[in-house]
Amino acid sequence: MPLLEIEGLTKQFGGLTANHNIHLQVEEGEILGLIGPNGAGKTTLFNCITGFYPPTRGRVRFQGRDITGWPPERVCQAGIARTFQIVRVLREMTVLENVMVGAFLRYPRVEEARRHALQILEFSGLIDRRHELARNLTIANKKRLELARALATKPRLLFLDEAMAGLNPSEINDAVAMVRKLSEQGITMILVEHVMKVIMPLAERVVVLDSGELIADDTPENIATNPRVIEAYLGEKYRATRAIH
Amino acid sequence: MSPELVLFLQTLVSGILIGFVFSLLSVGLTLIFGVMDIVNFAHGEHLMLAMYATFWMWTLWGIDPLFSLPVVALLLFILGVITYRLLIRYVLDAPMLAQIFVTFGLMVFLRNLAQVLWSEDYRRIGDTLLSGRIELFGIFIGRPQLFASLGAVITTGLLYFFLKRTRTGWALEATAEDKEVAGLMGINTERMFALAWGLGLASVGVAGALLATFNPIFPEVGTVFVLVTFVAVALGGFGSVPGAFIAGIIIGIVQVLGGFLWEPRFKTVLIYAIYLGVVFIRPQGLLGRR
Amino acid sequence: MQRIRWQLLVLVLVVLLLLAFPFYVAQPFLQRTMILVVMWSVLGLAWNILGGYAGQVSFGHAIFFGLGAYTSTYLFTEWGISPWLGMFVGAGVAVLVSIVIGWPSFRLVGHYFAIATIAAGEIFAVIFRNWKAVGGAVGIYLPIIRGDRLIDYQFQEFKAGYYYIILAMLALIVLVTYRLERTRMGYYLKAIREDSEAARSLGINITRYKLYAMMISAAFTAIVGTFYAQFVLYISPNTVFALAISIQMALVAILGGTGTLLGPIIGAAVLIPMAEYTRVYLAGRAGGLHLVVYGLLIMLISVYQPAGLMGIYREWQHKRAARGMVNDSLPVATAEGGADDAVA
Numbered sequence: 001m002p003l004l005e006i007e008g009l010t011k012q013f014g015g016l017t018a019n020h021n022i023h024l025q026v027e028e029g030e031i032l033g034l035i036g037p038n039g040a041g042k043t044t045l046f047n048c049i050t051g052f053y054p055p056t057r058g059r060v061r062f063q064g065r066d067i068t069g070w071p072p073e074r075v076c077q078a079g080i081a082r083t084f085q086i087v088r089v090l091r092e093m094t095v096l097e098n099v100m101v102g103a104f105l106r107y108p109r110v111e112e113a114r115r116h117a118l119q120i121l122e123f124s125g126l127i128d129r130r131h132e133l134a135r136n137l138t139i140a141n142k143k144r145l146e147l148a149r150a151l152a153t154k155p156r157l158l159f160l161d162e163a164m165a166g167l168n169p170s171e172i173n174d175a176v177a178m179v180r181k182l183s184e185q186g187i188t189m190i191l192v193e194h195v196m197k198v199i200m201p202l203a204e205r206v207v208v209l210d211s212g213e214l215i216a217d218d219t220p221e222n223i224a225t226n227p228r229v230i231e232a233y234l235g236e237k238y239r240a241t242r243a244i245h
Numbered sequence: 246m247s248p249e250l251v252l253f254l255q256t257l258v259s260g261i262l263i264g265f266v267f268s269l270l271s272v273g274l275t276l277i278f279g280v281m282d283i284v285n286f287a288h289g290e291h292l293m294l295a296m297y298a299t300f301w302m303w304t305l306w307g308i309d310p311l312f313s314l315p316v317v318a319l320l321l322f323i324l325g326v327i328t329y330r331l332l333i334r335y336v337l338d339a340p341m342l343a344q345i346f347v348t349f350g351l352m353v354f355l356r357n358l359a360q361v362l363w364s365e366d367y368r369r370i371g372d373t374l375l376s377g378r379i380e381l382f383g384i385f386i387g388r389p390q391l392f393a394s395l396g397a398v399i400t401t402g403l404l405y406f407f408l409k410r411t412r413t414g415w416a417l418e419a420t421a422e423d424k425e426v427a428g429l430m431g432i433n434t435e436r437m438f439a440l441a442w443g444l445g446l447a448s449v450g451v452a453g454a455l456l457a458t459f460n461p462i463f464p465e466v467g468t469v470f471v472l473v474t475f476v477a478v479a480l481g482g483f484g485s486v487p488g489a490f491i492a493g494i495i496i497g498i499v500q501v502l503g504g505f506l507w508e509p510r511f512k513t514v515l516i517y518a519i520y521l522g523v524v525f526i527r528p529q530g531l532l533g534r535r
Numbered sequence: 536m537q538r539i540r541w542q543l544l545v546l547v548l549v550v551l552l553l554l555a556f557p558f559y560v561a562q563p564f565l566q567r568t569m570i571l572v573v574m575w576s577v578l579g580l581a582w583n584i585l586g587g588y589a590g591q592v593s594f595g596h597a598i599f600f601g602l603g604a605y606t607s608t609y610l611f612t613e614w615g616i617s618p619w620l621g622m623f624v625g626a627g628v629a630v631l632v633s634i635v636i637g638w639p640s641f642r643l644v645g646h647y648f649a650i651a652t653i654a655a656g657e658i659f660a661v662i663f664r665n666w667k668a669v670g671g672a673v674g675i676y677l678p679i680i681r682g683d684r685l686i687d688y689q690f691q692e693f694k695a696g697y698y699y700i701i702l703a704m705l706a707l708i709v710l711v712t713y714r715l716e717r718t719r720m721g722y723y724l725k726a727i728r729e730d731s732e733a734a735r736s737l738g739i740n741i742t743r744y745k746l747y748a749m750m751i752s753a754a755f756t757a758i759v760g761t762f763y764a765q766f767v768l769y770i771s772p773n774t775v776f777a778l779a780i781s782i783q784m785a786l787v788a789i790l791g792g793t794g795t796l797l798g799p800i801i802g803a804a805v806l807i808p809m810a811e812y813t814r815v816y817l818a819g820r821a822g823g824l825h826l827v828v829y830g831l832l833i834m835l836i837s838v839y840q841p842a843g844l845m846g847i848y849r850e851w852q853h854k855r856a857a858r859g860m861v862n863d864s865l866p867v868a869t870a871e872g873g874a875d876d877a878v879a
């Protein structure tokens with residue numbers, strides 16, 4: 001049984017179809033890359049799976065259970081955690097408190113939640129900043145914090161939405177190492193990236209979205225040479241050049 | 246016509262007339278909200294200031310509201326820009342609590358300042374060029390009320406024309422749509438925000454001058470109108486100018502008809518109930534897009 | 536360790552001073568003002584649980600205040616039920632109403648919620664103004680009972696009786712808030728305030744927690760409503776269901792600092808004496824003067840220091856600590872943050 005199964009998922013905003021009839025299966029332990037040009041519908045797909053948007057059509061199953069239309073908090077309780085493309089740290093709370101909020105899901109008592117949160121902060125390299133207010137962190141650390149906070153809920157499946165966008169090369173290396181470590185711990189991950197080359201060395205399988213359609217589902221090597229994928233990205237470059245003029 | 250019918254029509258007409266004034270007030274509020282997602286809790290107090298300005302110009306210098314109207318509108322435009330520059334600018338990125346409290350503090354400040362300066366007395370403007378009433382098919386219409394609704398319609402029309410047909414108006418709408426994109430397109434969003442406050446309060450200025458011709462003037466007069474305005478803005482969809490306009494009229498009618506058919510003192514309950522009903526069932530308002 | 540012992544000492548001292556207050560200050564005006572300061576501290580703290588910690592700004596809390604006042608007063612004047620009992624019935628009524636209002640309203644956020652609470656508050660005011668059975672717009676006078684017995688919840692000579700009752704309420708809500716800050720719910724409420732979507736993504740049922748906060752907040756507000764009725768011995772829609780009550784509850788908390796334990800108390804301690812003095816000494820001439828100053832303060836604080844007076848104090852403390860760091864390299868930690876190292 002696959003860990004996550006998406007069947008015929010469609011999401012429409014008024015007249016706009018952001019996701020169209022998506023079929024996707026994710027196996028336990030996988031690192032799945034999800035790429036596609038801007039506006040392809042990647043974030044929307046995340047939102048539909050994690051309960052932030054109700055899908056227009058289609059079903060989402062997690063560990064064999066139908067979770068379609070569940071509210072976000074219930075999805076999280078079931079074992080799916082996420083980060084946001086635009087970081088959403090709890091600004092006026094400290095780094096430690098941010099992670100504790102995540103930890104409370106599995107450890108209702110303050111002392112236990114704090115202990116668990118400290119472990120995770122140690123693991124994610126934020127331990128020295130635990131008393132800082134989240135709003136004072138750099139962008140890279142905010143993203144790290146968001147990841148740590150998501151981890152604190154002890155997820156089976158983790159969605160990272162452009163976790164590496166806006167990071168410098170050394171920060172990207174750290175993030176990649178972190179993803180590998182998490183994978184070794186048995187967490188299944190779906191990584192959304194806008195830029196292909198970050199995903200390629202990391203993911204075992206890559207799916208490509210373009211204008212809401214899933215146009216490819218293959219190994220990274222094959223994806224890089226897939227004509228439809230190249231076209232989708234070229235199309236974006238073309239659009240980008242036009243927008244400038 | 247039977248007396249009941251006359252009375253009914255009389256009520257209906259007065260509802261529509263006051264509805265136009267509600268519309269103008271709501272348009273001012275919704276404009277500010279649409280452009281920067283901030284509710285001006287001091288909206289009613291700005292109305293109160295406009296009414297006092299009209300009153301004092303009439304009392305001290307004998308200027309008829311008809312002529313002081315543009316002056317009051319200009320004064321409130323300036324006040325709006327100043328309010329933006331001095332207060333609102335600083336809370337654009339602040340936590341929501343600060344955003345709510347800043348105009349809220351302004352409300353407390355202005356209302357009580359008026360009380361200290363001008364006492365709680367009810368004041369009225371006596372005979373103006375607009376006084377008197379006319380009779381139409383047995384229905385009496387106060388000339389001040391008639392003129393107020395005319396003025397409100399004209400002002401709203403001008404504002405709408407400005408938003409839809411001028412470059413600046415277009416820039417303002419673009420800012421309301423997405424301030425970051427607007428900024429990238431070379432629009433000075435800072436100026437657009439100030440303009441939104443200026444225009445928002447100028448509308449209130451016009452409404453105040455018009456209302457002052459027939460409505461008593463006192464420090465808390467704003468509360469009488471502002472809640473109705475909130476309701477109209479919600480009903481019309483926060484940020485929608487045409488929505489606010491239509492909602493204002495609807496509320497004017499509902500208010501008087503509710504008072505007519507049910508119990509006058511429950512008419513406010515009716516309006517709040519509409520607000521709650523609307524925001525619960527259709528939070529984006531009747532004509533809102535979101 | 537040193538620091539904790541020092542704090543404990545201050546705490547004991549403050550409690551003793553508060554308990555002894557009626558014995559070293561006998562002037563009725565000052566006693567009355569002190570009672571009001573404590574009363575508004577409790578109200579500010581009650582508002583703070585929903586508005587400060589959970590970040591849901593309500594301008595309709597007069598509903599709960601009024602319900603508390605009316606329930607106990609009605610039960611007492613009509614059926615002779617003791618206000619002590621009526622106080623808890625009133626709290627129960629307020630909690631029920633808070634659920635009825637909160638359940639649908641919590642789908643609204645920010646400004647929309649604030650406006651909805653204003654509307655709800657006005658609806659209650661109008662209903663009570665027109666409800667003949669509870670005195671309509673005139674309200675209800677409570678019968679005077681002499682003898683100054685605690686059981687009667689009335690004190691004609693020994694006004695300090697009121698003081699001790701409201702002080703006990705303060706102690707209770709301080710304790711509740713203190714506990715709240717140190718339990719999961721407190722963290723959850725803050726998370727909801729900071730970013731409700733992020734909170735949901737972490738498994739928090741935000742509606743449920745906002746509702747809990749509202750229920751606690753409503754219960755305390757109602758209890759103070761009963762106290763007020765017993766203290767003033769007259770209630771009317773225009774006094775207990777007034778928007779002014781809702782506003783002042785928020786003001787006290789904002790001025791002192793929302794989302795903190797001491798903030799609302801400090802806010803009340805600054806605001807209420809100011810209000811009482813201007814009311815008494817400038818009576819008639821400048822009725823709203825203190826409110827003008829309030830308004831100004833609120834604006835200044837939201838623009839320059841949204842964290843209120845507590846925020847100013849904290850900043851000052853931080854600066855001082857930062858200067859101190861040059862000598863002894865103690866980490867600058869919040870009072871709470873320091874504790875975790877012991878556990879780790």
Ligand SMILES: Nc1ncnc2c1ncn2[C@@H]1O[C@H](COP(=O)(O)OP(=O)(O)O)[C@@H](O)[C@H]1O
Binds near residue numbers: 038
């Ligand atoms: N809440 C929304 N309402 C309307 N349209 C939306 C909403 N969210 C996303 N969209 C639209 O759906 C499309 C896909 O967006 P998104 O999922 O964010 O793309 P990606 O994450 O791949 O860049 C875009 O055209 C976007 O404008």
Ligand SMILES: [Mg+2]
Binds near residue numbers: 042044
């Ligand atoms: Mg995206």
